[in-house]
Amino acid sequence: MTAAIVFYACAGLAVVSALSMVLNVRNTVASAMSLVVTMIALAGIFLVLDAFLIAAFQIMVYAGAIVVLFVFVVMLLNLRHDAFAPSRQIALKLVGGLLGIYALFALAPLLAQHLPEGAPRPEGFGGYRLVGRTLYTDFVLPFEVAAFLLLGAMVGAVVMAKRRLD
């Protein structure tokens, strides 16, 4: 019962704040802050699902680090309001709207179905021990590949920034 209340509260908050993020095009910082609220609401949903580690990372990485960087860049660039003038966005809005409608129709049949009962969760589900063990034993290769990808991106960013400076 508590789980249902928390889920509906978080889900409602996520939808409202996501809408607020998209509709606040003129105020970029307010839009970014709505994104933060969305992330926190998503973390709440992960908590209901017993995925504690994902919930903590959702807040630490997405809400705490990535969006702070967004806000940092927005404040540094000091974008003027006309940078997001509506006239430039008609085509984008059209495409986005069509895609949204398509997604709605694609998902609608799923809503009518009853979700199957999930398999019983193993001991320590969603905790750092189980996630860590799985990540470093069964999925160690994808993990290392992702690490190298990020390292490459980081080196690339440094090289590009340095060329600009020189």
Added chain:
Amino acid sequence: METETIIKTVFILAVVVLAFAPIITWVERKQSAVMQDRIGANRADIAGITILGLLHPLADVLKLIAKEDVVPHGANRFMHLLAPVIAAVPAIIAYAVIPFGGSYQYGDETVNLVVADIDWGVLYIFAIGSIAAYGTVIAGWASNNNWSLLGSLRASAQMISYEVTMGLSLVGILMVFQTLSMFEMGLAQDGTFRLLGFLEAFGWVDDIGWLGALRVPTWGIFLQPLGFVMFLACAMAENKRAPFDCPEAESELVAGYHMEYSGMRFGLFYMSEFIEIVVISGLMAAIFLGGWTIPYLPQETIIGAITPVFGEYFATSICMILHVGLFFLKVIVMIYIQMAMRWSLPRFRYDQIMDLCWKILLPLSIANVLVTGGVMLLIGSLT
């Protein structure tokens, strides 16, 4: 929510928010005065009684509440009013996972002196801490003032950078204690280990003989001394206090991100800074200074020694009071260290702060993780 949780919550809020935070504002003024050869705050009085100036926090709060709450012209009103709340709330709720006492057995009842003993306590602290950055960032942006904006830009860069290092500096201690729960960390620190035992484990000496009597508490500070220093530096930088107070550097930015705040909204920023000091001290005490434990006197020994005199019920209670008292004594020591640093060191330049983070602390913390892992592999266990 059961009664026990409510009692613990009220207790910790009363101690941290209502007792520690106001007294630290007084300590800060008094200590700066002592270190600069002044007398310091001593005028506020009720009917001529001043109690060393301890009434100043009360006078400050009354003054702040009575002041006009100004929102500057052209500022984003909603965000401007929201920012102090975002800054204060994470500081207050962080204490939920910091244990202030151990586990006590009353018949069938077990009393754990921590509000929420969650398995991922350290991650909770980091998640809460990363949200705290928004308070300063939004405050500076919503004030419609260039100095404030510069202050919050510096604050956001500094807080993101030091969050990375703060996390990595704790990885070593997480490896040693094999847990993310702060309560389990406290339990693990209620013991001793042979200081020179590693000589045997490495095979350098066959038997260390009488030197084995040289035992040290299994406190984080003895197991991870480098981690202790790095975590203290990062935590102080996260709190944006001198020597890391670039975001509010008064000689360059007037007052930085909270320049356009007045009345109790400024008071919230001010208070959250002092509550954060208590939170940092509590974290350091719980993780590195053995939490509530008394060195060389494990809980069973204390209770066993007093039980014949007072009976088990009172013996457990006396042990609990000793533990809670010692925990807050450790917190006070850590607060004192932070205060002394704040009034002895000059402010770093912005580039020095960034160099310290990315070029010194980050490589050191990664080296610490590697060395800790290697040593643990060789030694196996502590005792």
